[in-house]
Amino acid sequence: MLRTPICIRLFISRMKYNTRTPQKQLHATHCVFSTENVKKHVVKIAESLTSELSYSNSMKRLKLKNQAAVLVPLCTVNGELCLLFTVRSNNLPTHKGQISFPGGGVKHGDTGAVDAALRETEEEIGFPRNKVDVWTTLPHISNHTRTAAVIPVVGYLGEVNVGDMVPDRNEVTEIFTVSLTDLVNSASYTRFRIKAKKCSEHDYVMPVYFTQYRIWGLTANIVDTILSILKSDSYNQIAEGKFTVKVKLSSDVKMVS
Amino acid sequence: MTTPLSVPLRDSPKPIYAESASETFQTMTSKLNNGLTVTSQPKFGTFCTVGILIDAGSRHEVAYPSGMSHYLERCAFAGSSIYKDRDAVMLAVEKLGGICDCQSSRDTTIYAASVDRDKLEPLMELLADSVYQPTLDDNIIEQARESINYELDELDKKPDPEPMMTELIHEAGFRGNTVGLPKYPQAETLHQINRASLQKFLRSYYLPERMVVAGVGVDHDELVTLSEKYVSAKSPSWSLDGARESDASVAQYTGGDVKVQKHFDLSMSVVPMPELAHVSIGMESVKFTDTNFVPFAVLNMLMGGGGSFSAGGPGKGMFSRLYLNVLNRHHWMYAATAYHHSYDDGGLFCIQGSAHPSQLRECVHVITQEFAKLTNGIDKVELNRAKKQLQSMLMMNLEARPVIFEDVGRQILATGERKSPKQLCEMIDNVSNDDIVRVARHMLSSRPAVAALGDVKQLPDYEDIENALTRPDGKLPKKFRLFGR
Numbered sequence: 001m002l003r004t005p006i007c008i009r010l011f012i013s014r015m016k017y018n019t020r021t022p023q024k025q026l027h028a029t030h031c032v033f034s035t036e037n038v039k040k041h042v043v044k045i046a047e048s049l050t051s052e053l054s055y056s057n058s059m060k061r062l063k064l065k066n067q068a069a070v071l072v073p074l075c076t077v078n079g080e081l082c083l084l085f086t087v088r089s090n091n092l093p094t095h096k097g098q099i100s101f102p103g104g105g106v107k108h109g110d111t112g113a114v115d116a117a118l119r120e121t122e123e124e125i126g127f128p129r130n131k132v133d134v135w136t137t138l139p140h141i142s143n144h145t146r147t148a149a150v151i152p153v154v155g156y157l158g159e160v161n162v163g164d165m166v167p168d169r170n171e172v173t174e175i176f177t178v179s180l181t182d183l184v185n186s187a188s189y190t191r192f193r194i195k196a197k198k199c200s201e202h203d204y205v206m207p208v209y210f211t212q213y214r215i216w217g218l219t220a221n222i223v224d225t226i227l228s229i230l231k232s233d234s235y236n237q238i239a240e241g242k243f244t245v246k247v248k249l250s251s252d253v254k255m256v257s
Numbered sequence: 258m259t260t261p262l263s264v265p266l267r268d269s270p271k272p273i274y275a276e277s278a279s280e281t282f283q284t285m286t287s288k289l290n291n292g293l294t295v296t297s298q299p300k301f302g303t304f305c306t307v308g309i310l311i312d313a314g315s316r317h318e319v320a321y322p323s324g325m326s327h328y329l330e331r332c333a334f335a336g337s338s339i340y341k342d343r344d345a346v347m348l349a350v351e352k353l354g355g356i357c358d359c360q361s362s363r364d365t366t367i368y369a370a371s372v373d374r375d376k377l378e379p380l381m382e383l384l385a386d387s388v389y390q391p392t393l394d395d396n397i398i399e400q401a402r403e404s405i406n407y408e409l410d411e412l413d414k415k416p417d418p419e420p421m422m423t424e425l426i427h428e429a430g431f432r433g434n435t436v437g438l439p440k441y442p443q444a445e446t447l448h449q450i451n452r453a454s455l456q457k458f459l460r461s462y463y464l465p466e467r468m469v470v471a472g473v474g475v476d477h478d479e480l481v482t483l484s485e486k487y488v489s490a491k492s493p494s495w496s497l498d499g500a501r502e503s504d505a506s507v508a509q510y511t512g513g514d515v516k517v518q519k520h521f522d523l524s525m526s527v528v529p530m531p532e533l534a535h536v537s538i539g540m541e542s543v544k545f546t547d548t549n550f551v552p553f554a555v556l557n558m559l560m561g562g563g564g565s566f567s568a569g570g571p572g573k574g575m576f577s578r579l580y581l582n583v584l585n586r587h588h589w590m591y592a593a594t595a596y597h598h599s600y601d602d603g604g605l606f607c608i609q610g611s612a613h614p615s616q617l618r619e620c621v622h623v624i625t626q627e628f629a630k631l632t633n634g635i636d637k638v639e640l641n642r643a644k645k646q647l648q649s650m651l652m653m654n655l656e657a658r659p660v661i662f663e664d665v666g667r668q669i670l671a672t673g674e675r676k677s678p679k680q681l682c683e684m685i686d687n688v689s690n691d692d693i694v695r696v697a698r699h700m701l702s703s704r705p706a707v708a709a710l711g712d713v714k715q716l717p718d719y720e721d722i723e724n725a726l727t728r729p730d731g732k733l734p735k736k737f738r739l740f741g742r
Contacts, residue, residue, distance in 0.1 A: 090702055097702050190506040191319045192433040197443045199320060208507055216509060 035156060038074075038081070038230065039135045042154055045229045046136040049245060068150045069113035070103030071121045071132070072222060075157040080179045081230075083223065084157065086124060086167065087174040087213065097173075099215045101222065102127075103150065113137060117153040125175055126166040132157060141221050142243045152222050178211045183223060184231050186210045189238045204241025284665055284675040285477040292466030295484045296669045297477040298661055304355065305474035306662040307380055308369025309388050309488065310670050313462035315363050316435040316600075320502045322449040324405070324442025325458045326361040331401035332455075333359030333368060338390035338494065339382070346387070353380055357387075363427070363436045364600055365667060371659060377475055378483055385487035388463070390494040393452055402450075405442050412441065416521045418535040421710055422609055425515050426537040427598070430605040430706035432511040436598075456495035461503040465489045471666035473658050508603035510541040512704025514719045519711055533591055534614040534711030538624050538722065539607025541703035542696075545599040546672055549699065551684045552692040553597055553606060558650070559635065559643035559693070560595035560608065560627070576642060579608070582630075583623055589616050590623065601671045606700055614712035621717050622725075622733050629731025631697035634690050648682045701726055 073084035090096045102121040110116040114137065118129035133156040142149035162175050178186075186209045194202040207224040209215040215223060221239055228237040228247035237247055260266075286296040314326050334357055340346040350357045355372035368388050372380050391397075412421060424439055431437030442450060470488055472480045523530045543549045561577020568575060568584040575581075579593040592611040598604060608627065612620040635643075654660045655678050668675040676684075705726055709716050717733055725733045 188505075188507045190434050190509045191504055193319060193438065194433065196428050196433055196437070197323060197439060198446045199322070203319070206509075208509060210507075 039133075039156065042229055043136045045247065045249070046138050046154070049247065050139050067106040067113065067116075068104065068148070069106055069117040069120075070101040070150050070152055070222070071117040072101055072138075072152045072154045072226060073121070073127075073132075073157050074135075074154065074226075075160040075177060077160060077162075077177050077179070079159075080181070082177040082179045083183065083226065084125075084160065084162070084175065084177045085213075085215065085219070086172045087176070089169065089171050089173050091170055095217075098217065098219075099213050100219050101152075102172075103153075113151040114153050117151075117155075124168050124172050126168070127157060127160075138222075138225060139245050141218065141225060141245060143218055143221075148218070150218065150222075152225075154226075176212065178209075180227060180231055182211060183209055184227060184235045187224075187227075187235070187238060202242065204243070205239060206241075207238035282677075284669075284677070286669055286673070286675075287477070287481050289465070289481070289485055291489055292464070293484060293488060294469045294669060294673075295471075295477075295481045296469060296665055296675070297472040297475050297480050298665045298675075299477075300474040300658060300661065302474050302658065303374055304371055304658065305374045305377065305472060306369060306371040306658050307377065307384065307470070307472040307475060307480070308367055308662060308666065309384055310469045310471060310666040311366045311368075311388075311463055312364070312467040312670055313366050313458075314361055315438055315440040316506075316508070317462055317504055318438055318458075319434070319504050319506060321454060321458055322442070322446035323439040324447070325450060325455065326366055327440060327442055328401055328405065328450050329366065329455065329458070330359050330361040331404055332391060332393060332397050334387050335397045335400070336392040336394070337386045338392070339386045341392075346383070349379075349383060353383075357383075361440075363440055365670065367663065367666065369659075369662060374474060377472075377479060381480075381483040381487045385490070389489060389491065392494070393455060395452075398452060398455075402447065405447065409441065409444060409447075414522060414525075416523060416526070416530060416533070418533075418609075418611065418710055421517070422535055422537050422708060423596075423598075425517060425708035425710060426539050426596075426605065426607050426609070426706060429513050429515040429537075429708045430510055430539055430541070430607075431508055431603070432513050434511075435506050435508040436600055436603070437508075437511075457500050457502065459493070459495040460497065460499055461501040463493070463495075469666055469670045471662055471669065473662045473665065508600055510603055510605070510703065510706075512541070512706050514707040514709075514722075516709045516713050516716060517711075518713055521711065531591060532613060532712070533611045534617050534620075534709065534713055534715075535609065535611045536617060536621055536624070536707070536709045536713075536716065537596075537607045537609040538621065538628070538726075539596075539605045539706040539708075540628075540700040540726070542597060542599060542604035542606040542700060544602050544604055546601065547604075549692070549696050550599060550604075551681075552688050552696045553599070553604070555640075555643050555647055555685060555688045556631070556693055556696060557595050557597040557606070558647040559639065561643075562592070562594040562608070564592045564594075565590060576639075578627065578639075582627060583610075587619075587623060589613065590620060593624070605706065607706065614715060617709075617713065617715040618717055618733070621722060625722060625725040625733065626731035628697075628701065628726060629729060632694055632701065632729065635693050637690075640688075640690055640693065644685050644688060648685050651681060651685075652678060 075082055075084050085099050086102055088095055088098050088100050102124045103117050104120040106113060106116040114134055118132055121127050122129045135154045138152040140149040140151055162177055165175050167175050188208050189205050190208055191205045194200050207220045209220060224237055224239045225245055225247060227235045232249050282299060284296060284298050288294050318325050334346045335343045340349055350370060353372040353376040355370055357370035359368045368384060370380055428437050470484045542553050560579050562579025565584050568580055583593045584590055590612050595608050597606050608624045610620045610624050665675050705723055707719060707722055721733050725731055
């Protein structure tokens, strides 16, 4: 169980660093985190989310024309745990210039969502698929009208240097990374009305992150879910609405990362 | 007997010139212990303008029936603990030598008065009482409701497209959130605005840390002392215990379209009025603290525009692009105006056109082409004219004390500091052609917001408009119609 190894390791690191670093700031740059433990944590949460009955029922009601998958690229940059994002090209027909994760539609020849996500990642940012350590998939994350949904495939890329990556200019203008800590600190929210003129029970809240670029929409929803899993000590899930995947963590599996 | 004026007179004393003391015109700001900010701007004159600005407006109403702030505007100065009814308030203000007013907008509510300079203390007492101790009894609330019903009726019947178009373009640009929420109370939820909901709104948003007391033509220390004495000194009439719901949503530009198919009843007008359809096409701009804000302001001036009545023809002297390229060339366009709406976390730049419903497609076409042309750059003469016009408009407006008051108050409320007119003029001077092209590109990369009002059947599809704006020539696709339009 997660309890013994991680608590002891962190207890020790807490003792070592307590005099110098306030507990809240204890994150990856100060202690060497174990990706194995982070992976186990994410896999465990993903499994519990997928198995939740109410969620799987609502997924059956999704009317999806095509299946889409994205890679949620966790990576380390200078020892710090980060997420990697792409800026979509203005040449694309939809969502021009928006921030997104590498990914796309599941096509003929793909064995499934994971395969599609890895293939698209290789095409868009040139990161070889065999170098991605796929941890798990999360349940579909959709937009508020539930007309579009993607399967997030959580994968770990290891230590990366964005400067070494060669994006496909037709699809990706730029690649950048943001640390999980910076994402937590740049988080904000917007509450939306579904009907412009009055409140309704279907009104919803969407997260938004003001990093060097504004991260919003479906991508922000995925970031919100990841931060709720990995940064639960300093971050509360922002998204609210009938479409959200609620991340519930019991106290013994809280991650101090 | 010739005395040249180019050399000093022999034996004349050396002149001593007065130094312009810039310190006298510095905006001063203090923060009180309860979170209230007090700011003042010295100004010569017998009168002063003082008011309270509150960070509360229609953008904060997501969890409330729309129009709370507008309703509060109607109830302002209508009766409070010291002054029992509106007549009593007006009489008191008259005695101080002036007038008072309340104005609410999407992001701010302002209670202000202009009175005799030496009547500052009674004015502060009156302002604080009006803001913090409103009676909001049944009488006042019903009167406000009647006045709003009348106003909504007028909005519906009058052929003047403002302010409906402003509402619609905001709704299109910021779908369902913050500044995209309606400013006016909606007929179907008006009945939900009552004493309890108004008090909940006041409790949630009328907090000292969300307020600025601003004064122009007053002594700063005096203003601070009086603010400490009167403003939020007592417990407010809406009680601090009770339900609260406050929203800190960030404005998110969405783009999209909003169409209101409507027939304007022109039979009531005295002079024959043309039947018009109105369309506004906008794109994302920037928040007013952004470095690109001033270039957008210059762009707004550059595009300019107005009604065709003012166009007058080439010799008249209306040189903004919407006059030169649009109103002077297309006689069927009744109006073309550029607007820039900017808030502390986002903005919208749009061009609004009015034409006969049968010309709606051409109207849109003209607008999309004007937008696309911006990426070709502006010639030096045109750019300098726009910059000069903007500077002169800024300086002329800031000669008026109420405008100075609003400028100082809003800037301090939003950013905590005030950029002086001189600083703003410098920033305007520094705008280059590259800046204009850059902001035009930034704008054109966002999803357009389209709002239309009137007989809008001829409005092109949203996808066609979106497409046109991505093309360098801005042209709509050619449509082949078998049976005419």
